[in-house]
Amino acid sequence: MKKIFIAAAVVTLWAGPASAALKVITASTDLKYICERIGGAEVKVESLAAGDQDLHMVEPRPSMVFKLKKADLVVRVGLDLDMWLDSLVNAAKNKKLFYGAQGYVDASAGVPLLEKPAGKVDASMGDIHIYGNPHYWLDPANARIMARNILAGLKRLAPEKGALFDANYAGFVKEADERLAGWSARAEKLKGLKIVTYHGSWPYFAARFGLDVAGHVEPKPGIPPSAAHLDGLVKKMNAEKVKVILAESYYPRKGPDFLAARTGARVVTAPVSAGGAEGVETYFDVFERVLGELERASSAGCASSAEVCGGR
Numbered sequence: 455m456k457k458i459f460i461a462a463a464v465v466t467l468w469a470g471p472a473s474a475a476l477k478v479i480t481a482s483t484d485l486k487y488i489c490e491r492i493g494g495a496e497v498k499v500e501s502l503a504a505g506d507q508d509l510h511m512v513e514p515r516p517s518m519v520f521k522l523k524k525a526d527l528v529v530r531v532g533l534d535l536d537m538w539l540d541s542l543v544n545a546a547k548n549k550k551l552f553y554g555a556q557g558y559v560d561a562s563a564g565v566p567l568l569e570k571p572a573g574k575v576d577a578s579m580g581d582i583h584i585y586g587n588p589h590y591w592l593d594p595a596n597a598r599i600m601a602r603n604i605l606a607g608l609k610r611l612a613p614e615k616g617a618l619f620d621a622n623y624a625g626f627v628k629e630a631d632e633r634l635a636g637w638s639a640r641a642e643k644l645k646g647l648k649i650v651t652y653h654g655s656w657p658y659f660a661a662r663f664g665l666d667v668a669g670h671v672e673p674k675p676g677i678p679p680s681a682a683h684l685d686g687l688v689k690k691m692n693a694e695k696v697k698v699i700l701a702e703s704y705y706p707r708k709g710p711d712f713l714a715a716r717t718g719a720r721v722v723t724a725p726v727s728a729g730g731a732e733g734v735e736t737y738f739d740v741f742e743r744v745l746g747e748l749e750r751a752s753s754a755g756c757a758s759s760a761e762v763c764g765g766r
């Protein structure tokens with residue numbers, strides 16, 4: 455008996471450690487959150503961009519190349535939002551992450567795009583958003599599509615863990631659906647609210663929750679506002695009685711403050727990603743925060759017309 459017991463112990467000892475966690479690099483913190491929800495303990499995820507960064511403008515760094523060299527999977531927002539990732543993946547020379555390879559996930563695959571250019575793309579349209587609007591994650595209904603793309607990527611790399619990933623995916627989607635139902639009910643009171651946004655980050659959010667985007671502080675995506683553009687916007691906002699300006703947290707306040715002073719509109723500073731403001735830790739927190747701030751700004755909560763509402 456004793457001999458058998460020893461043999462069993464040796465076998466257990468040499469079964470080896472559990473297989474290592476998959477190393478995942480994401481472009482954004484929202485994708486990191488979704489990867490962690492689906493991968494659980496089987497993944498180690500890092501986001502290249504911080505939550506309070508403009509995803510159009512991430513500066514490539516050698517440390518990012520180093521992370522990509524060691525990664526099993528890269529998950530990108532896609533379209534022309536994170537084109538900076540291409541040079542990083544090329545520099546990392548990690549073939550697993552090349553376009554179409556096993557470790558490549560474009561989270562936008564299958565997302566119904568808004569603002570898709572109908573005709574020929576030319577320079578007059580600005581330098582960004584050329585394939586359609588890339589800020590699709592701001593419609594929480596698209597969480598399901600992003601999650602499905604990530605699930606497929608994880609299952610390609612670790613099919614033996616497929617049942618676990620499937621279960622985690624189902625749990626994530628269930629929570630996303632429940633939260634969306636709650637947010638949609640809350641947003642009934644915001645339906646038809648006219649807003650001006652700094653950048654064109656919000657068409658998906660606006661379509662989901664029934665907001666009316668009357669204009670942008672930027673004349674075109676990625677182009678800073680001119681005095682003439684702001685003057686025109688003041689006239690439009692006054693004519694259409696636009697009382698809320700939604701400004702992504704990483705843009706300068708000068709333009710929104712100029713508009714607020716001349717229209718009586720309130721400026722709402724909004725995170726667009728997990729980690730985009732204090733207390734906004736997860737992808738879901740983004741919607742909680744932005745809806746909450748819009749409720750506050752559109753109600754009598756902001757006493758003075760010039761008062762600035764927002765997290766920071």
Ligand SMILES: [Zn+2]
Nearest residue numbers: 510654655675
């Ligand atoms: Zn954009």
